Amino acid sequence: MRCFNALRRTHIDIPKVAGDARLAALKDWINGIDAVAGCEPTRASGDASFRRYFRLQAGAESFIVMDAPPGHEDCVPFVRVAGYLEAMQLNAPRVIAANPEDGFLLLSDLGTQLYLDELQRNPDAAARLYADAISALLKMQRRGAAYQAKLPPYDDDLLRFELSLFHDWLCGKHLGLSFSTADEAAWTACCDVLTENALHQPQVFVHRDYHSRNLMITSDNNPGILDFQDAVEGPLTYDLVSLLKDCYVRWPVAQVRHWALEFYRGLEQSMREQVDEMQFRRYFELMGVQRHAKAAGIFARLNHRDGKTAYLADIPRTLSYIVELGAHYDELQFLVRLVEERVLPTLARKS
Secondary structure (H helix, E strand, C coil): CCCECCCCCCCCCCCCCCCCHHHHHHHHHHCCCCCCCCCCCEEEEECCCCCEEEEEEECCEEEEEEECCCCCCCHHHHHHHHHHHHHCCCECCCEEEEECCCCEEEEECCCCCEHHHHHHHCHHHHHHHHHHHHHHHHHHHHHHHHCHHHCCECCHHHHHHHHHHHHHHHHHHHCCCCCCHHHHHHHHHHHHHHHHHHHHCCEEEECCCCCCCCEECCCCCCCEECCCCCCEEEECCHHHHHHHCCCCCECCHHHHHHHHHHHHHHCCHHHHHHCCHHHHHHHHHHHHHHHHHHHHHHHHHHHHHHCCHHHHHHHHHHHHHHHHCCCCCHHHHHHHHHHHHHHHHHHHHHC
């Protein structure tokens, strides 16, 4: 199986730790925990937020400690959702110790084998890895029904705010594109279509960032699931789009459709009676447009607000999903033309 447009893993900017006051405070905290007292933190990773992660080696056992500065991040949702996922018997980091006031968590370690790295190194592993990820996602939605009402809603305001990131940060701030009065009206009409599509779907437990950089390869109960703290109650197809129309690795259209139908056939019969295959496909494709517009806006914001320039390289791949739907949805023609005729050419000139 060939992986299309799979680039090497994007570099993540991680703050330097020399003379780092938070690192000193983190060390003081872990030294008060018997299981890891005296362990020296080594950088494990960072992410697109202000969080960063360190690995602790205590004899044969390894742990992860999260540093989430309280002025920027809130540990409480992570702890809460980790508990939900553990109750669902999904493979997520277990919270061993928590200091939410200072923004420190001690977690179990799911290892170092990232889905994205393996998919790029060995595309033939995709069938097995995606089968496991789809199975875990189906479990998350079925078992998560008991917890989804406790999550924030993926409501009209949040969906429209996310779409505004594309308009404001990518088109406006990064590319300097202006919208005429007619453009603004057409943009709003596209947002209406995409928002209605999301809200009309059955609402389920949504991880909200379920993709190859947040899934780990594990020997038992694969995959390990990371970065779930922003979970919401939201659209049926959102996490599936995140997984199959990934911003970091791209697969042929026919392969994506095959995997999407595998997921659909794995839904409970009552859900399939509520949503037929044709409706499911429309939900899935339009949900992707919302997510990819949002993600492209976030990548531009990461560049300008947070100084994380590497994500700009992921924008063309992310927006290519919108372009490929151009012939199928007349109601999105303004957005498709905007991306194809103005956004992508301007991006190319800036690169």
